[in-house]
Ligand SMILES: Nc1ncnc2c1ncn2[C@@H]1O[C@H](COP(=O)(O)OP(=O)(O)OP(=O)(O)O)[C@@H](O)[C@H]1O
């Protein structure tokens with residue numbers, strides 16, 4: 348049994364070749380603070396965030412694309428693997444996506460977490476390579492293809508050609524940083540304290556990279572900074588756009604830097620084929636438009652952007668074992684290719 352796993356900052360997605368996406372949940376786990384036993388995971392655990400008594404701890408174990416809470420990450424993975432392969436006898440072979448610019452120690456923690464959660468074999472696949480395969484791109488072509496995977500913790504960008512990353516970069520300023528920026532903005536502009544999950548809901552409902560037409564208004568529920576009482580504040584999409592412009596600028600700057608150092612032949616290909624966006628944040632309204640304005644290159648959002656990485660990781664594994672001539676993972680020019688454990 349092969350599985351592609353995208354254990355992200357915001358969501359965990361598992362893809363099984365032939366069966367499709369078999370699990371897609373927020374990467375949140377709630378445990379008993381004393382015993383460490385799991386109480387809930389996914390949507391159920393996310394509902395507990397900010398609402399737990401002292402006896403329960405609810406956390407996102409992955410932060411900014413790397414494992415911040417090893418034990419919780421391992422428990423979450425174990426539970427998810429159990430969910431998707433409880434009726435199988437053999438342990439699964441797993442391909443795990445991993446953000447760019449992750450240190451060797453951080454890579455190892457992913458391998459160890461997946462192995463101790465019950466996998467037989469682990470292969471690490473760079474997130475942008477997985478995203479490109481999941482988006483249906485043929486990464487084996489001698490053609491420059493630019494992919495931007497924007498998630499909760501990181502935005503990764505790569506120019507891929509001939510199964511390798513010709514140029515790549517990453518910033519650890521993504522969806523969660525935008526939620527934090529919204530919390531700060533609403534506190535300073537409206538004197539209202541809101542939680543991170545509320546900020547995320549506002550971002551998804553009305554956030555935008557460039558002003559929306561027509562403007563949308565959403566209601567922010569929180570605690571008044573002066574009176575300490577609960578209050579509801581109308582917030583417009585233009586305000587949310589202003590709130591997240593700084594974290595967005597990090598992506599724009601990175602994209603420009605990558606394009607600046609991309610060899611001219613590949614630049615020409617990118618100009619022709621456009622930039623492809625994947626990741627949950629690719630669904631932010633007007634993000635393709637903003638990146639298009641900033642680079643002068645057409646931007647497209649891949650189909651099913653939030654699941655591309657897991658799908659691509661699962662497919663990469665399949666190709667690696669049976670069609671190694673077509674998708675020979677061993678010859679990917681990424682520095683993670685040695686990280687295969689048996
Ligand atoms: N419709 C939407 N509009 C704006 N943002 C969205 C939308 N849907 C999801 N997001 C944001 O996308 C982010 C999650 O994306 P994704 O699931 O790709 O992240 P991840 O893979 O868990 O994180 P990472 O790869 O950075 O570790 C979250 O910040 C979420 O708020």
Ligand SMILES: [Mg+2]
Nearest residue numbers: 355498626656
């Ligand atoms: Mg991701």
